[in-house]
Amino acid sequence: MNYSPAFLEIDANAIRHNLQYFKSKLQGKTKVLAVIKAFGYGSDAIEIAKIIQNDIDYFAVAYCNEGVHLKKAGIKTPIIVLHPQKENLAAIIDYNLEPSIYNISILKNMLRLAEEQKLTDYPIHIKFNTGLNRLGFSRDQIENIFSLLKDNKSIKVVSLFSHLVASEDMNERDFSLLQISKFENIAVTFERIFGFLPDMHMTNTSGILNYPKAHFDMVRLGIGLFGLANDSKQSKYLKNVLTLKSVISQINQIEIGESVSYNRALIADHQMKTATIAIGHADGINRKLGKGKGFVSINNKRATIVGNVCMDMIMVDVTNIDCKEGDEVIVFDSQETIEELAKISETISYELITAISQRVERKIIN
Numbered sequence: 001m002n003y004s005p006a007f008l009e010i011d012a013n014a015i016r017h018n019l020q021y022f023k024s025k026l027q028g029k030t031k032v033l034a035v036i037k038a039f040g041y042g043s044d045a046i047e048i049a050k051i052i053q054n055d056i057d058y059f060a061v062a063y064c065n066e067g068v069h070l071k072k073a074g075i076k077t078p079i080i081v082l083h084p085q086k087e088n089l090a091a092i093i094d095y096n097l098e099p100s101i102y103n104i105s106i107l108k109n110m111l112r113l114a115e116e117q118k119l120t121d122y123p124i125h126i127k128f129n130t131g132l133n134r135l136g137f138s139r140d141q142i143e144n145i146f147s148l149l150k151d152n153k154s155i156k157v158v159s160l161f162s163h164l165v166a167s168e169d170m171n172e173r174d175f176s177l178l179q180i181s182k183f184e185n186i187a188v189t190f191e192r193i194f195g196f197l198p199d200m201h202m203t204n205t206s207g208i209l210n211y212p213k214a215h216f217d218m219v220r221l222g223i224g225l226f227g228l229a230n231d232s233k234q235s236k237y238l239k240n241v242l243t244l245k246s247v248i249s250q251i252n253q254i255e256i257g258e259s260v261s262y263n264r265a266l267i268a269d270h271q272m273k274t275a276t277i278a279i280g281h282a283d284g285i286n287r288k289l290g291k292g293k294g295f296v297s298i299n300n301k302r303a304t305i306v307g308n309v310c311m312d313m314i315m316v317d318v319t320n321i322d323c324k325e326g327d328e329v330i331v332f333d334s335q336e337t338i339e340e341l342a343k344i345s346e347t348i349s350y351e352l353i354t355a356i357s358q359r360v361e362r363k364i365i366n
């Protein structure tokens with residue numbers, strides 16, 4: 001039994017198509033890591049993993065439990081945990097997950113556990129900060145890392161990585177190029193000190209498209225899998241993956257002077273017909289879409305959201321739309337609509353799709 005009549009359709013063929021599109025941008029040997037953190041960008045991480053596991057080299061998630069969830073579902077592809085906490089390192093080892101090591105404390109704790117458990121060559125990934133100032137070591141910490149890793153057989157550094165600050169913004173091209181050269185420089189230093197160079201990776205979706213020279217040995221594909229590329233010129237080569245739907249629960253006739261929804265946000269100045277839709281802010285409909293700003297689609301016509309968005313419902317203006325209770329309502333079914341709703345919500349596609357709450361049922365099609 002479902003929690004609500006709203007559901008999110010996930011198009012498996014569109015995901016496969018999008019993955020192939022990004023692969024077509026790569027040199028033959030470049031590996032692909034699919035980032036499926038935050039429930040697979042608000043979709044369904046396990047289902048997405050099953051669809052693409054044989055066509056990629058790595059998965060990444062943000063936190064340990066996201067990786068545990070995938071392992072418990074039987075996913076065999078290696079999984080990087082991008083943002084582990086030291087409290088989770090034991091579980092990371094138990095579940096054969098591969099931690100990103102981003103500071104000295106995480107590194108020391110990981111080494112201690114690996115030695116205690118007498119592991120050999122346990123794979124770890126080292127994160128470098130080249131400008132985002134979020135997670136990662138700086139170049140001048142390499143000597144420090146070296147002294148900790150020297151002669152240590154319990155772990156093995158399998159990749160070095162960094163993250164671009166503004167890969168989608170061509171006005172910041174110079175900064176991105178500076179980050180790329182900083183990363184290359186870190187790799188040169190690493191190789192000189194350690195005597196080997198593991199896989200290097202730096203690009204997310206927009207980085208893959210805009211900075212081919214930064215593909216190195218592997219790319220990290222996230223939102224692009226869902227057909228969203230932060231660039232409408234690129235999105236048109238991609239297929240839309242996510243469709244959010246619900247139904248009309250009730251139609252109301254509104255007389256002049258009557259109001260609709262909480263706090264009387266709409267007072268009718270003409271006779272109106274409204275439809276109450278079974279989806280609200282608890283399902284991920286941003287409240288900024290209320291009061292005439294956002295819209296849904298009913299029988300191929302746009303219906304504006306009127307009044308305030310409620311927790312479980314929205315009311316839309318269907319004065320000029322032929323519709324009845326039980327009819328299907330489409331919140332979005334294209335990249336353009338996702339981008340448009342994100343813009344009206346004063347946010348980005350990433351937040352719009354990851355906000356779709358777990359109350360909304362997921363359905364895989366194709």
Ligand SMILES: *Cc1c(COP(=O)(O)O)cnc(C)c1O
Nearest residue numbers: 035163204205220221222223224
């Ligand atoms: C989320 C994330 C990505 C994926 O970014 P997209 O823009 O969604 O492709 C890649 N790398 C890191 C470190 C991330 O946190």
